Amino acid sequence: MEQNKPLEERVKYLEERVRLLEDKLSVTPSKIPVVTSARPVVQQEKKSVEWDVLIFQKILPPLFIIVFIIGVLWGLKAVSDYGILTNYVKVLLGFVVSLSLVILGIWQLKQRRKVLGQMLVGGAIPILMLTTFAMHQLYEMTGPISSFALNVAWIALGLFFTYKYKSQGIGVVSTVGGVFVPFLIQNTMPNIPVFSLYESLLFTLFLWIALRYKHRILYYVSVVFLQIALVLFFFFTDIPDEFRWIAILPIFIQHGALLVGILKVKEWVNQQATILFSIMITTAFWISFVFTSNEAASLFGVISIIYGLCLYMYQKDIIRAPIFIANALISVLYFIQMLASDLLLEGLVGVSFVYLFVYKKFHTILHAILSGITYFITLFYVFSLDIMSWFSWEMLHWIVFVSVTGYGIYFLGKGQSKNKTLVANFGVPYFAFIVLYFLSNASSLIGDKMGSNAESVTMNALWIITAILFMLFGRRFSLQQGKYVGVGILFVTLAKIILFDVLFVSVVIKSLLFIVLGVVGLLISRVYYKK
Known part of the structure; x- marks a missing residue:
């Protein structure tokens, strides 16, 4: 007991010290903060640039395959200038070099050197085409039919390699070379049906590969270069009236294929929608340029119906539906221009408001831009009109424009109070200016x-x-x-x-x-x- 007594005194002493410290700090058990465990924040390290991969796999192979092709061309020109080789030997060398590139490229692909192998195989395609061009145009060894058949065979070979090795690079080279094959054939009378069928089939096949394997660059290249080929064809070829429908066929095939693509393919729909809208604009220009007013109006009517049906099927799709609306409205505008040009301004104002409505509903910047563009076109157009009488098209245009402008400002201001104030600050004075200008014109009567x-x-x-x-x-x-x-x-x-x-x-x-x-x-x- 005597030994435990000092221990009990020490415990009491310590308890007293703890109580005094708690009083000084004013800490009670209820005030002790509860420390909750927090997950450590793991910062993702930025991926460092793999310079070896960038330089030796992505930059050097495509760059130096182009250098190699240029060197081959200059070498053939040099031996031709010095008379060292005959024409047949030069053509044979072209095919040998192409075959060597294909064999070497396939071997590199088997060794899992993917980028280098694809560039070697892709580089063989333009050398084959240039060799065929030299046979036909420079040395006159082959006629138009055999030369065209050979070039088609080389493009088919490029298509096969693109599909087999899932190579975007080979596809791009084959597409760019393929669209210009008809221009490499010397012919006094161009075969318009063959040209249209060939270009349509070529585009469709490479577009299918681009969508299947998600080759975005191939997708863009195939779309753009078909348009370039058609512009060149119409520029250099005198197309008879009876062949207009056949000559313009690739445009309709391209538009239809892109529309089917955006309906069926779920990847990168935003980019597909942008391309489809751009192609709608180019299609409208082509139709207006090639066909008569009645023919163009019929085509625009059909296009409007097609996009209307697509909108009905995908009305809840926040990406596809706005593009279908935009394209349908472009068709409607051209339809009005072809058949009722006096009502074009009303069509522009109405389309501008529909674009504004779509922007408010789907929050798409494209439709806001389109609404602004169509409205300002209408603004400049209506301000150029002088009201000649109380009952005239000019008076109708002004009344519709003023009315839609006023309602558009009201529609923009609906919603958040911040937007309402901003729209009112700019919209009310602007609307007053429009009204005063209109009344000034009317008072002149x-x-x-x-x-x-x-x-x-x-x-x-x-x-x-x-x-x-x-x-x-x-x-x-x-x-x-x-x-x-x-x-x-x-x-x-x-x-x-x-x-x-x-x-x-x-x-x-x-x-x-x-x-x-x-x-x-x-x-x-x-x-x-x-x-």
């Missing part, structure tokens, strides 16, 4: 019949009424911008009267204008300030 005094009185009266309406509108809907814009219109009207009208109108008119404007100003002041 009175001046033409009743004289300049009547025109001045009418214009000022209309402006004053407009100012009152803006202020009443602002008061009714608690819109401060309406009040200030209305007052601004009154000041502009007063400035116009002082600076311009007093110099040309009679004293009676001056008196009437100042009295009316003064009374209106006093009444408005009384309405807004009653103290």
